[in-house]
Amino acid sequence: MVTGDAVAVLANPGAGRGRHRAVLPGLVRRLGDSGYDVQVLHAPTAEAAEAACHRAVADGAAALVALGGDGTVHLALQAVADTAVAFGVVPTGTGNDFAAAVGVSAVPLIAADAVAAALRDGRHTRIDLARVSDATGRSRWFGAVLAAGFDAIVNERANRMRRPRGPRRYDLAVMLELARLRPRSYTLELDGRTQHFPGVLVAVGNCASYGGGMRICPDADPTDGLLDVVVADPLSRVTLARLKPRLRKGTHVTDPRVHSYRAREVVIAAAGIVGYADGERVGPLPLRVGCVPGALRLLR
Template structure:
């Protein structure tokens, strides 16, 4: 197999960058030809991934959820084989797909791969013309605002910036008015938390949409009623176990297609900025051919 290895040396704070030569060696030991692909921009990485697919290559993403997200833009719906070598901080998509969490073990598994399995992906179409795919979760509420704030901040660097962004968004917390169509059935509501998942978790293990199955042809939706700052923070630890959905103020839905609109909301998927609302999200069964 000819493999284009999309490698992000900064994933996981760069801790696993030194493993790149060993990952290449292990893939080559499986009889594969490996071309390491890097780029200085997100668009550049996607373009190089698409060029590899056009050239008949399989694509393997080595990095975190962000790197995997870029790889999905290149392979989704093409029939190209796709592999994941987790090297990020959270690696939510890989974990929920049951793939090896260790970087080198994952490389060994791909080297031995004899086939693929079908995995659903979510396709996003924005009102501004944006199109994108995601594998894990789209955030369209509090967590999306936290990401947006953190991306605007220039100080401090590292995890502390995200923590400060959480504090800032808690202070600014207010419910937004959403219009949502679940397979054509419309509802209008106010909420502080809206998430749509193909798999269960984001943010390094937050099981925001517990039970989401990337092989059932459906999206899972979680919506929380307007909550106070204190209630939101008390609910947040329950997300690690997925027990927040037992709270009567939290509603869940399943659908093939979700249309979502609100003023002043920019959505994030797989931790990456996508576009402002409105969006239409559609589950596309078997859009990904995952190496196994």
């Protein structure tokens, strides 16, 4: 049981190819020096990890710290979102988009020092989160970006593939889906205003980037109470391939075929697309996404 004078740590052993193993002892020592008992949550699967986070919060933990990448953060957010439990991030993943967006140091032990200092001083920063619900009413929290276009289609393809292993599987999925690229018919509702359009890219961002630094929603601010929505008109395979490198700097939004919006609540509908939030599978469209201002008490 995790008590009120304890901090729970969710550590993903696979994040960043095992980089957390060198960071975890230093994080535990720093948190302990702040006057808290530290309990590391051990779980063999993502489902077990999320359940362990929920148990820690239910048992009254003072804080939950995620040691890993965006996938680890996503699991932990399901337990701490919209609660009084503080949350810390120590980034050691391949992609650390949420941590970067909320001002967490990319150097793990510097981030650990900041979490420990915030705990010791009793301070936190309020950060917005997004909540996505599917047609059945099932909901999930996410911190960074929901993909509902070409990138989501690629993720779905990659997850169905058994080979090759590692990043090459995603690269192959991109090539296969580019070969069959076609516009999808979308219905997009922004704070009750509905529009219909054909498109190839749709993203809803609480933060700016996904996929390890691709700034798909470059102006998104996780403290403004709004979601940023970026959509792209029908594009050829060549045009899309040329546009993708511009995502790193966020300059794709200057292209006249790319459109940006802001809203508190977004509903996206299209046939045959499964949405992905923080890189994790959410479910088939239609999806309803709402911004919940200040839903996270971030230690930094």
